[in-house]
Amino acid sequence: MLVKDFKKDFYDTLQRQRVLVLVAFDVDALCACKILQYLFHCDQVVYTVVPVDGLQSLEQAYLENAEGIRQVVLINCGATVDIVDLLQPEEHVRFYICDSHRPVDIHNFYNAVQVKLLMREDELSTIPSYDEVFRDDEEDSDQSDEENDDPESGYKKKRFDDESILRRQERRQWNEERVRILFDYTKFTSYGTSVAMVMFESAWKLSKDTNNLLWLAIVGVTDQYVHFKTPRDKYMEDVIALQSHVSRHNQRGSDGESLLSVNCLRISFEEELHLNLYRHWTLFDSICHSMPIACKLRLWTLKGQKRLHEFLAEMGLPIAQCKQQFSAMDITLRSEVKARMQEYMNKYGLENQDIVLPSFSMQFGYKNLLCATDYVLACAASLESLDSSKLQTDNFLLASDILQRSSPEKTDAALEGARAQLRSLVSQVQSSLDMHQIISAGPFLYVFVQEGTADSRFFSQPMSLIRLARFTLQAHCSVTRNKRAQSLPLVLGAPLSLEEGTCLIIGIPPLDTDDERKNFFGKAFEQAAQSTNMTVKCNGFDTFIIEMRIEDRSKFFDALISILQ
Amino acid sequence: MLAEKALDLVRELQRSLDGTLPPYNEDKIRQVLEEMQTLFDQNKDKAQFAAEGQTHLLSAIQLRHAAIRRNKRCLLAYLYNRLDQIKKMRWEYSSVLPSDVKYNMCEQEVQWFNQYNRLLANYMRTLGDNGGLDLTQDMKPPKALYVLVRCLVDHGEFETQDGTTILLKKNSQHYLMRAECENLIRQGILEHIVQ
Numbered sequence: 001m002l003v004k005d006f007k008k009d010f011y012d013t014l015q016r017q018r019v020l021v022l023v024a025f026d027v028d029a030l031c032a033c034k035i036l037q038y039l040f041h042c043d044q045v046v047y048t049v050v051p052v053d054g055l056q057s058l059e060q061a062y063l064e065n066a067e068g069i070r071q072v073v074l075i076n077c078g079a080t081v082d083i084v085d086l087l088q089p090e091e092h093v094r095f096y097i098c099d100s101h102r103p104v105d106i107h108n109f110y111n112a113v114q115v116k117l118l119m120r121e122d123e124l125s126t127i128p129s130y131d132e133v134f135r136d137d138e139e140d141s142d143q144s145d146e147e148n149d150d151p152e153s154g155y156k157k158k159r160f161d162d163e164s165i166l167r168r169q170e171r172r173q174w175n176e177e178r179v180r181i182l183f184d185y186t187k188f189t190s191y192g193t194s195v196a197m198v199m200f201e202s203a204w205k206l207s208k209d210t211n212n213l214l215w216l217a218i219v220g221v222t223d224q225y226v227h228f229k230t231p232r233d234k235y236m237e238d239v240i241a242l243q244s245h246v247s248r249h250n251q252r253g254s255d256g257e258s259l260l261s262v263n264c265l266r267i268s269f270e271e272e273l274h275l276n277l278y279r280h281w282t283l284f285d286s287i288c289h290s291m292p293i294a295c296k297l298r299l300w301t302l303k304g305q306k307r308l309h310e311f312l313a314e315m316g317l318p319i320a321q322c323k324q325q326f327s328a329m330d331i332t333l334r335s336e337v338k339a340r341m342q343e344y345m346n347k348y349g350l351e352n353q354d355i356v357l358p359s360f361s362m363q364f365g366y367k368n369l370l371c372a373t374d375y376v377l378a379c380a381a382s383l384e385s386l387d388s389s390k391l392q393t394d395n396f397l398l399a400s401d402i403l404q405r406s407s408p409e410k411t412d413a414a415l416e417g418a419r420a421q422l423r424s425l426v427s428q429v430q431s432s433l434d435m436h437q438i439i440s441a442g443p444f445l446y447v448f449v450q451e452g453t454a455d456s457r458f459f460s461q462p463m464s465l466i467r468l469a470r471f472t473l474q475a476h477c478s479v480t481r482n483k484r485a486q487s488l489p490l491v492l493g494a495p496l497s498l499e500e501g502t503c504l505i506i507g508i509p510p511l512d513t514d515d516e517r518k519n520f521f522g523k524a525f526e527q528a529a530q531s532t533n534m535t536v537k538c539n540g541f542d543t544f545i546i547e548m549r550i551e552d553r554s555k556f557f558d559a560l561i562s563i564l565q
Numbered sequence: 566m567l568a569e570k571a572l573d574l575v576r577e578l579q580r581s582l583d584g585t586l587p588p589y590n591e592d593k594i595r596q597v598l599e600e601m602q603t604l605f606d607q608n609k610d611k612a613q614f615a616a617e618g619q620t621h622l623l624s625a626i627q628l629r630h631a632a633i634r635r636n637k638r639c640l641l642a643y644l645y646n647r648l649d650q651i652k653k654m655r656w657e658y659s660s661v662l663p664s665d666v667k668y669n670m671c672e673q674e675v676q677w678f679n680q681y682n683r684l685l686a687n688y689m690r691t692l693g694d695n696g697g698l699d700l701t702q703d704m705k706p707p708k709a710l711y712v713l714v715r716c717l718v719d720h721g722e723f724e725t726q727d728g729t730t731i732l733l734k735k736n737s738q739h740y741l742m743r744a745e746c747e748n749l750i751r752q753g754i755l756e757h758i759v760q
Contacts, residue, residue, distance in 0.1 A: 018729060037713070040740060044711050048731060049738040065737075068729040393736035397715065 001112045002121060003096070006202045010096055010118060011039070019047040019071045022061055022078075024541055025396065026227075026463065027379045029076035031196035031220035032098060034403055035203055035213050036073065042208055051396040052077060054539035055086070062087050069093065076100060076195050077541050082107040084114055098198055100224070101541055102190045106133050106182070118202070123192040128181045135174065188518035189543055191229040196220020197238055204245070211249045211265050216403065218242055218267070218360045219379070222372040227380075227463055228470050228508075231517045232353075239358050243269045246360065265364050265405075272359035273338050276422055277374050280415045283329065283337065284312075284322040289422040291471050292354035295478045300430040311348050315340040364405060374415070378402060381417035382410075384461035421464055424455035429471050438476045440488065441557065443564035444507070447472060449494040459494040460504060462540050468492065469508045477511055486512045489521070491560070496547060503553065506545045519544045528559040567604075567632040571597045571639030578646055584657075586650050589671040594640065601636050604629045651678055655685065656701050658751075702744060712743050714755040723749070 003009045019040070023033045033049060040047050048065060052058040058077055072095050074083070079099030085107065089095070097108065098118040108115045109127055117124075200217035203209045221242065225235040246267050275293070278286035287308065288299050297311070298304035312322055317337070321329050341355050361371040382399045390398075401407065402414050428449060432438055438447045449456050449468075459465050473490040489510045496502045507521025522543030529536040529546075532555050537547040548556060574593055581587040608629050615622045651674060654662060660682050670678070690697040720733035725745055733739075733754065739746075749755045 018731075037740075041709075041711075041713070045740070046711065046742075047740045050734075051736075064732050064734065067732075391736060397736055397738075 001109070001116055002124065003116045003118050004121075006118070006205055009116065011202070011206065013094070014040075014045055014071050014073075014096075015043060016045075017071055018069060019045060019073060020062075020065050020069045021047055021049045021073045021075065022052050022058060023049060023396075024076035025051060025053045025383060025392070026076060027223035027376050027383065027399070028100065028194050028196050028220040030379070030383075030396070030399055030403060031216040031223070032075050032194075032199040034216050034400070035196060035199040036075070038210075038213060039203055039206065039208055051393055053392055054541070055081065056539060059087060062089075066093070071096070073097075074099065079104045079108060079117065079119075080189075080541065080543070081105055084108075084111060089114070098195045100191045100193060100195050100229070102192050103127070103186055103188075106185075110134065118198060120193050120198065126185065128185055132181050133178055183523075187523050188520050189522045190516070190518045191224060193234075194220040194224045194230075194238065196223075197242075200245075209245070209249075211267060214242070214245050214249055215265060215267055215360075215362050217245075218372050219375050219403070222359065223376045223380070226373055226376045227466050228517065231515050233515065236358065239269075239360075242360070263365055265362055267360055267362045269358070269360050271338070271356045272361065272371050272373070273341070274355055274357035274373075277377060277415065277418060278326050279369065279371065279374065281326060281419060282323050283317070283326055284308075284319070286326070289426050291474060293350060294426070295471075295474045296350050296354055297348060298475075298478060300426070300433060300475070307348065311344065314344050314347070370411075374418075377418040377422075378411060378414035380463045381421050382414040384421075384463055385417055386457055421458055424458045425464065425468050425471060428453075428455050428459070428468060429475050432472055433475060433479060438472065438490075440482065440485075441491075441561055443561060444489045444491055445473070445476065445485070446491040446493070446557065448503075449492070451495040451498065456495050460496045462504075462506075462542060462545050465492070465494055465504060465506050465545065466508070468494070469506050473508060473511060486510065491521070491557075493553065495550070501550045502547055503550050504545060504547055505553075505556075508544070524560060524563055527563050528556055531563070532556060532559045567629075568600075568635040568639065570600065571636045571643075574643045575639050578643055584653075586647065586654070586666050586669045588669040589647070589674065591671065594643075597636055597640060601633050604633050608633075647674065648677060652681065655681060656704070659701055660686070702747065707743050710743060711740055712746065713738065713740050713758045714746050714750065715739075715758055716754070717756050718754055720749070720754045 021033060021036065023029050037047070037049070039045075050061040050065060052061050058074075062072070066089070070092055072089075072093060074095060074097045076099050078086075078095070079097050080101045080103065082105050083095050083097065091114075093114065095115045096118055097115060102123070104117065104119070104124060104127065106128065108117065109124070110130055110133075194217070196217045197220055200209060200213055200220075203213055221235065221238045224230045225232075230238075246269050250267055275283075275286040275290045277289075281289075287293055294300070294304075297307050299308055309319065312319060315337075317333055317340070321333055326334065338356070342352065345351070345355055357373070359372050361369060362375075363369045379399045379402055382402055383395050385395050385398070387395075398410065398414075402411050405411070431453075432447050432449075438445055449459055459468050469490055469492040472492060476490075477485045487510045489507060491505060491507045493503050493505050496504045505525070507519065507525065509517070509519050509521075525536065525538075525544065525546050529548075532552075534548065534552050534556060536552075536556070538545070539547060570593055574590060574597065577587060577590065577593075608626050611622050611626055615626060651670065654666060655678070658666075662678070667675070685700075689700055692698040692700070716733045716735055716737045716739070719735045722730045723733050724730050725742065731739060731741070733749075738758070739755075746755050750757050
């Protein structure tokens, strides 16, 4: 059931009881969790936070912590599965699901007692109506069957027979219709509003919003954009909503002087250069590692590098300056980079969209000017850190510390991690293109990350896998002569664990449907696995990423091709 | 020089870090006591002659006597300050002291500690309505009733005052009553996260 009144139906019922909060492993969920934690601290609600990275660990975490718990909050997990069926909870347990994954499972939506959904109502309009998917008259049909057995007069019996045949026929039709409706409903997976945003708006309604929470909401929304979960329109919509909050919280005096002290968080809205981590890198490297501009200029080729040099020269940025730390660049050049790029971009086929992204940046004290996209990359890098001496949950806590801004050293380390991720990502894209590994299988393109290469371990994590797949597809579309490439989806495989012989497969939709960001691979993978009777695991909460054994791969692909044709 | 060793003892105590207890220096204490004994014996001999009229000895006797008294003062200061430190530790670590602290105490100090313990426990039992009041908790008024803690090790289940059990698993985060988890924080099972 959808929660209509956040305060009455959700927040007030949680008071004075211990709450279990289960959080998925992504930046958005982490931000939402932080906001919720702050609210709980305000009202002294006792809680336990457990990070979960998949359905299995969700189940385990629930079992371990369920004792005496009556209220469970699920953040960015659980909406797409029938949660009551999965966890088999006792009757008094209530689940509050705040999840951006779509479609929402119909059982969750129509469970009026145990499951409450914290989502925007207008995003759930596609859900089938109750009568279409549930039927309350199942006992009736049983009864009529029984009546048939009664020794009644032949005429009557015949009439009953006719009636029951009719009824059965109608029932069959209804069933077929139901399957069709459900299939249409679950065909595409997509994402709704960021959960951090939902939480922030709730905090705002409770008059408990602060600048800090606002920054978390910004990071959550930006995370969705960086990981290609929401289309640009939706992102812009959220940014505009956030901007009004930003100006409300960061008021400046009449003479342009800041009223706030230097030592508190300041957020500002600006048209940010859409270059990854450029404030913490060299401008040159940053351009080479940013998807839109790198794909337009084909920077992985020699020709592309030449064009970039030309571009920089035309802008009047000396190469020596561009190849040193951005923070050490000449101050006049540094402040003009954006304007000059916008001035000369048209000649190089770049659009405003490729270079500029309306975004936010925050400053804390005199140091640490960070923009939202860099923050997301740093957090994601620390969530997916490859340090084998650490547990997954250690990474979660580390990322949580970074969001807390408790120590600049940790943030710097995370930024370094993000740079390493981007470097390996670009070199992987380059090697796939150079070696012509991207192959068209008819209805889709596919590519495998080579096993055993130094960088391949980076792509055993869902978030970097999503970014790699998207970068590869975009890069391929920019070089290929095949005109259909724009309309082809991409399936990418990456080795997960060499010892167990497993790999991850991800499917992303074609570029020409980019405005929707709807992914049909979840259903396609499921059907392909069914038709080949293979065991594929879908451990994460994104169904378009699956795990399977390497030797099953070719069989699986054959099935996938026949399904998509 | 006279009374040099006694001064060493006091210096040793002063050099030790705040909140630690240096080992009980039995050797040096014995040396100081021996020095006092010799001084005393010398004085006793000379005192007879002085009484017989050799007044020029009197100033030497006075000097030795002053040295004896200084030694005594230093010894007392040494012992008293150690006891003070032990007392502080009782309030900090509750009735069971860490083994390294215990190892540094002499037998009399252990006895004194036990007696002090008993006195304090008896006193605390008489306070409050039922079951007494633990005075050692919340020495300073806490800022918040609840604290955010992070679990550092797999500790297992933990029962809170209201009877619910919480699973303390590594890297889980909990928001708990301060009084309940204060001990676990001291033991290094939980880590207090400052917001």
